[in-house]
Amino acid sequence: MLRAAVLLALIATPALAAPAPINDPFPRIQPSGLALRMVPFVTIPPDGAVTGPAALIQYVTVAPDGSRRLFINDLNGTIFRTDQAGTAPVQFLDVRTTVPQAFNYYVPTGPGLAGLAFHPNFGTDPAKPGFATFYTGGYVHDDGALAPAKTIGTASPNGSTDLFEVREWTATDPAAATFQGTSRPVLRVSGGASNAMIAFNPTAAPGTSDYGNLYIALSQNEENDANAAARNLALPYGKLLRINPLAQGADGYTVPADNPYVLTPGDLPEIYVSGLRNPQTFGWDKATGTMYINDLGEARIEEVNVGIKGADYGWSTREGPYATGAAYGLVDDYNIYPRISSAPDGTADPVACYSHNEGYAIGSGYLYRGSALPSLYGHYIMADIVLGRILTFDPAQPGGGTCATTTVTEIALTGPSGGAQLDLTQLYGYPGWFNSPRVDARLSPDADGEPLLLLKATGVAYSLLAQDVPEPATLALLAPLALLARRTRAGTVAKRKAE
Secondary structure (H helix, E strand, O other): OOOHHHHHHHHOOOOOOOOOOOOOOOOOOEEEEEEEEEEEEEEOOOOOOOOOOOOOEEEEEEOOOOOOEEEEEEOOOEEEEEEOOOOOOEEEEEHHHHOOOEOOOOOOOOOOOOEEEEOOOOOOOOOOOOOOEEEEEEEEEOOOOOOOOOEEOOOOOOOOOEEEEEEEEEEOOOOOOOOOEEEEEEEEEEOOOOOOOEEEOOOOOOOOOOOOOEEEEEOOOOHHHOOOHHHOOOOOOOEEEEEEOOOOOOOOOEOOOOOOOOOOOOOOOOEEEEOOOOOOEEEEOOOOOOEEEEEOOOOOEEEEEEEOOOOEOOOOOEEOOEEEHHHHOOOOOOOEEOOOOOOOOOOOOOOEEEEOOOOOOEEEEEEOOOOOOHHHOOOEEEEEOOOOOEEEEOOOOOOOOOOOOOOOEEEEEEEOOEOOOOOHHHHHOEOOOOOOOEOOEEEEEOOOOOEEEEEOOOOEEEEEEEOOOOOHHHHHHHHHHHHHHOOOOOOHHHHHHOO
8 A cells, every 4th residue: 555655755756876778678579370350340430520530439348138239439429339240330329418518529549438338237137236227437527517426536737627427327228229218427537537448347246246346447647647646545546446336325336345445544445456557448357357457658668467456556666567767756757767676666567568669559458268269269469559450468378477478479460351461550540649640449359259459540340350370481471561560669758648
């Protein structure tokens, strides 16, 4: 737990001088030998932006009712419904018709309707709590007309009155094609945290302590986390929160009794883990229940962490397995350095990383347990937002388990009929935003656990399907093609504001 003395130590300038920065922290990512075909699955209607993305599609959420319905959220405030067969999407809900203060954003890196989660009893048992209920996580503007709800956090450092809101929706009929029903605000966070995913643990069985608990991912709220908020347990920023969102008591939700900081005065009882920079997505291995958290780095390293209750992942004095400039008291320094053995820099190291020599931002990933791609079974697959590279690692590989020992490889992407590896930035990248050209790639599992790749640049969700593994001679040709998608560190400081 981060007490006041430790917090002061993080902000204060250490006497120890910084050594030379580390410039190339990990070995280059190599081809995996696997290629997948990108086949269009569904197209979300365009948002009407003159430039930039076709639609601000984020992720696919599967309804937990056996219907095999898929829901895709658009940052601008709409949710579209399709199904496992790829039926043409239709609008399920426009949040803005109920919450006029909900944000409408064309900026692909800005906030909006970032999260969607169905209660595990959404369409199962009408006699039990959570039936016909789902939740959204998105941004609202405090115009003085918002309905009351508990709000945590502090004032925004830039004076904004924007709030992140978790809202509960209760459908009249959970099987209906479009939403009809009621809603209420559950929780709001002030102070500028962004890009939050929300989710229930799908491996938690009814009657267990984690069943029905909603996890909420929140980023830090200042550039380079200048005030060490991510490790301050009195603040919600740079954390995963965990609550039971069903209405109970004065707050409209309850805090699980086994949350790690429930009994500690001064700490937010909602906190589940801390020390994250921007945990855009997280999820659970459906075979083992292991939680994984994808955390966007500042300017050097992207990382995957195992989610452990009460863990501190070290931001902002650590990025990946290395120290940051903040650990040495350096202001506005975006380099990485050797760790300081005596520094209180967190309790949990990442299990896999890649550097900004290979990409810019890990916005999604999950542990594959599908059946169509047997060579990937038990492997973690992830997408780099900007370049659209699909990367993978095996958590159980011999000698793995840390960034220094876990080998990350790349899965080649081809067209629907196969062929040479595609460079998605050349095909689909759009200019005008940070780290452009960018494709804004997100990866989600469908109802069978098979990968869907969502590109904001096209507004299309693509199925990633198997094809014949290339002969060794072909693989030798793919390796130099893979270098086309790599970028040098030039301009990566702009990544600070990218997500």
